[in-house]
Amino acid sequence: MEKNLEYSDLLRLIEDRSAAFCAAVASAPGLDVQVPTCPDWTLYDLVQHLGEGRRRWAATVASGPDATARSAARSEPVAPREREALLAWMAASTQELLDELREAAPDRACFTGWGASQTPHTCGGVARHQLQEIAVHTYDAQATVGAPEPLPVEIALDGVEEFLFTCNATTSPWPHKPNAIDYHTTEGRSWRLTVDGDGARAARIAGDDPEAGGVSVRCTASDTVLFMYGRVSMDGLEVDGDPELLDQLIEWVPEE
Template identity: 60%
Template sequence: MEKNLAFADLLRLMDERSTAFQAAVAAAPSLEVQVPTCPEWTLFDLVQHLVEGRYKWAATVAAGPADAPATFSAPAAPREREALLTWFAGSVRELLDALREAGPDRGCWTWWGDSQSPQTSGAVARHQLQQLAVHTYDAQVTVGAPQPLSSQVALDGVDEFLTTCCAGTEPWPHKPVIVDYHATEGRSWRLWVSDGHTRTAELPQGTTADEAVERADVTAWGTAHELVMFFYGRIPAASLRTEGDQGILDQLHT
């Protein structure tokens, strides 16, 4: 049975996270408040980052197969809060419209090249949901009202991160290692890391560290939300339960 989110669900959840993001920005005392989880940014910077990304990916999806990202033109960022939120909402609509027009299987440029994620509009939708979800969490932390990612979004986020951001042909200047990730919601993944041949696969449901055919060099346990937040640098490895060489996690995710 397919465990990952369907294309229609990805678009629905992107719209939902967009609404939650706007609510957090609307509740902030100022657009100039610092974002604790992205300390180099103000809340205004966070909005601007998301808007520019939505327009970029809308143009890239609309362009179809290509060797480089599409050029795009985003409207200038307004400084007034209501106008800024309207600007943000417009960028999300632009991306959702482009994805609906393309459907899940259209080829397009992506930065993840030879990873286990395809270079398609569906894979873009999957990654962009995680971008919106994590940055919505950032905005909520900023206003003191963080809400964990739903299990639906977070479980897809763990799988998406491992297949898109970890699995591929990037150099690994260390000895080959095996890393296991267990979400308390009942799904587990294994990452085989070596120089230029990293790959991942989901383990059969209920697999424990002792039952695995080959023992992992390090194993991490947490909720799916915690795993996603660790992957994106929002929490340290010490926030997870680990067994084995925790230094491998630091090498992989910093």
């Protein structure tokens, strides 16, 4: 069974994706262009969202294991409007987060906000989720300049499981008939999300598992993550079984 990314790898890849994000922003014709994958935002809005979020998460990590809520950023200057200054501000935002994560141990407790999921409430869990947020928003920035690139394979493979464990897993009862959703990546890794009266829980499975779920999705790891985050539609995926089950999962808002 393939191992998850190490903590040091997560931090390295956060830095890598942040650099790719800034490169896409630097190549744009302007900061007022609309982001096609986030149609309510301009490119400036996207940078502001990502930068402010990293500063708040840095403050949350820095607040230590006794924090009971996500902390306000210690220093949150308004995102500059001039591109060069904005890119410097964005790079500083990422560095602030990385500095705090490097200072913390991956197993140190941390407020996360994701409730009863399968992802631990630790700095390691925060780093894993932060990588995916930055990676997906890098895709958004690249799409804005007409040059979207697939998520790097190691990030995408970790991202499928991270989404299932953090965003889907819950102890809130599934309001429909018990079932299972299988995800098979062309890179050779597979997962099953089981949904029933006990909630939703995910696990890795063998790709040739004979007990197929009610629906299965087969595509690259990158497209799987981008589908999960609503960046690509179901039309571009290989779907076997009942696609309505995927619609039910997307529409489901678990009770707190």
